[in-house]
Amino acid sequence: MNLGDGLFHRPRTWAGLLIASIGIVLARLVSPAATPDELVSIIYVVGVLFALGGLALVASAIQVRSVRVVACPRCYLANSAEADRCARCDSPLGKEGQGSAASA
């Protein structure tokens, strides 16, 4: 069974989960509301940053592919590059409808 399209076969995913787990342990071990001193607050913030950093690492392990699109000039929906009309509002997708790669 291919869970997550191979996401769990990538080392970065497990590294991210490990870092996130360390962050959770740090943050949950201390309770800023119970003993709000400076060291406890620092450990809590570090734990939160570790956990969020771990999640970002997991996100970076996700495989992203690029698809060619043409944006509708009326509703801004990203349509398939082969489409002639917008899938949502049926507006024509001529040259005027294409998002340009050039800067303004």
Add this chain to the structure above:
Amino acid sequence: MDVQTVAIRLGLILVGLLLIYLSAKQVLDPLILMPMGLAMALVNGAVLTLGGKLTNLFVDPMLATPNDVVNGMQIFFLQPIYNLTFSNSLIACLVFMGIGAITDLDFLIARPLMSLLIAVAAELGSIVTFPLAVAFGFTFKEAAAIAIVGGADGPMVLFTSLELARDLFVPISVVAYVYLSITYAIYPYMIKLLIPKRMQGIAMDLRSIPKVSSRQKLAFAVMAGTVLSLLFPVAAPLFASFFIGVMVKEADIQRYRKFLDEVVLTGSSFFLGFVLGALLSVSVVTDPRILLIMILGMVALLISGLGGLGGGMVAYWLSGGKTNPLIGIAGVSCIPTTAKVAQKCAFAANKRAVILPFAMGPCVAGVITTAIIAGIYVGLLR
């Protein structure tokens, strides 16, 4: 018969009718404000000449004992909705489930650091307004509930105010929802004032759009929901609600997706507006703190907008000028309104600038960062 009370109720009736008119003209968001305006007009009309500032024939928010609540549910027709969905924050969670079911994680996952950078910058209002509110005499809990208005996330405002400042829940929520619906009108002026037109019109590369497979998004949603709930247990109901909506979408369970989008989100938005309007009585309006709440709420949203645009400028510089800084305003997580504001302003500057898909990354990240800030406030102060 208290003349002042009658006059205030007449004023509330007129404000209610004004909300209906502006919603019908699409100046304000009709989803919440049209039922709110109708409830305001009808409730205050029904009790116009009745004595007592707390009198309300639709719902009584002051019922506390189980006996009174059960009796009230048999008398006031909105009482079951108030006690069974507002008091326990269920309605905020239901709205969040619906939002999760219509949210696309592709851009957030494809560009997590840029999205989070902008989203964190757009939380500036939620952070700065807290000490400001304390300076104006609010308690820490009340200040946190007001500051979350800067996150521009209705369910989060509801959740935080119900957890931390139940007495101020009605004025904070009404102010938040009215302001959220007018950000569409205010933020474009901020953008025109602060961002050069050349930068407003930067057309981002649309020849290729990142696409993530549903299975990967599903796996990520499960991991993110688990990590965030472990990290911020008090906000776990909100994370659970949001990510269950995402899961339903990515697992392609069409019946549940349609249910969450068309029934749950629509129904809870409708009753949210209706009950808030019914609760807006003389006692709320004559609370001396309401003017301060209105000012602080606006300050919070403006500062968040500034922070978001600042984050967008940083993204612009880091990308070597390829990123349109207007996507920063989308970090103020009024999803998808602020992303549409960014697109509208970019389009006005350059007809070929389509940035909405890119703006959705910070918009979704903004929902998560607002939930994190709410979790921190509730966790520290409850």
